Amino acid sequence: MSRAQEPQRPFFPFGNPFRMISPKGAYLSPKLLHLLNTFEETLAGRIKKLIQEADEDFIALSWMKCATELLCAIHTDVKSLINALELPVCDWEDKWLDVYLDNSVKLLDICNAFSSEISRMKQGYIFLQCALHNFRGTAPNQLKKARSSLDEWKQHINSKNPRLEKCIFAMDGLAQSLNLPKIKNSAKGKVLMRAVYGVRVVTLSICSIFDAIFSGSARKLVELQVLEGCLWAEAFTNFQTCVNIKFRNTYNRRAVVLKELESVHKSVENLHQIFVKDGVDSVEAGMVQEIASDLGKSAEKLSRGLDLVVKEVDRFFQIVLTGRNALLDNLRFGSKISDGAQANKKVEGLMVR
Secondary structure, three states: OOOOOOOOOOOOOOOOOOOOOOOOOOOOOHHHHHHHHHHHHHHHHHHHHHHHHOOOOOOOHHHHHHHHHHHHHHHHHHHHHHHHHOOOHHHOOHHHHHHHHHHHHHHHHHHHHHHHHHHHHHHHHHHHHHHHHHHOOOOHHHHHHHHHHHHHHHHHHOOOOHHHHOHHHHHHHHHHOOOOOOOOOOHHHHHHHHHHHHHHHHHHHHHHHHHHHHHOOHHHOOOOOOOOOOOOHHHHHHHHHHHHHHHHHHHHHOOOOOHHHHHHHHHHHHHHHHHOOOOOOHHHHHHHHHHHHHHHHHHHHHHHHHHHHHHHHHHHHHHHHHHHHHHHHHHHHHHHHHHHHHHHHHHHHHHHO
16 A cells, blocks of 8 residues: 555546537426436535545545445435436437446446455454554564564555456546437436436546555546536536645655555554564563554554445445346336237237238
8 A cells, every 4th residue: 555656647538528418409498407406416515515524634434435425325316316307218228228337337346346455455454463462462472473463464455456456447438438429309318418427427536536545546546627517517626626635745745545544554664663673672662562552543443444434335336236237127127018019019910911
């Protein structure tokens, strides 16, 4: 997790994502306009709340939990919007379905990668527990074992997670889908696609923040440009500005981004500074016990924070999976109806003859 600073990787979506929303002669009824405005105002409010959740130490597990809760909320919001639009799956264009199904797979892959990284970080807690166990004694062999466990933890926490490194490909795919096909004859479709666009922008942004935090690389952070016509555009711009400032300040202060992990690193480094000496006298032994106590508290806080985040990531995974399965079930059900209708037509045709 302790890696050198890398330049931010900006991203600007190709084309105009709103060409499918506001073609010439486009008209939305008052009802549809109200549904869209309500959705976008709610999205703006959720983004503002997430900014408010950020304290001086923005990059913390407590904030990551709030960010994942936002993802769960906005993906639930868009499901509610679909119901309010009374837009059944059978009325969806094939291109919408293809993009939705493809993006849902990418989101599930990203969730799995994040869960894998949290699990890997949790495994490092075992090394810290071993070290803390040996710190309870003062015998040289116990302190030697404790130092060995700390070395193993540092090696483990700085190792790379192949699943996490593949996230960039999934997120690049999500970014490409921001430029949706043009919608011609469906006012409800225009509302849905505009709402989905907002959800995808916020989702991609937060996923890139998580990827940057877990990898320790600011290069993973993406910056998206959105049109000002969205009611959530200003809130999102402020959100990105806040994130950029916090990441920049974090990297200037420490190489480690995550607040709780930084506390563990600090205690481990303090212990290593003591261990570089040949022996530990009575005063230093007391210092070791004090620092070890701080390490225990920091490690426990890190472990609890990771548990809370992975719980929300799993919940987001289930929301995406449930939505995908519901869509596939509707498609299968519609296919059966279509097949049945075709069969009836054939029978009627035979009877006429």
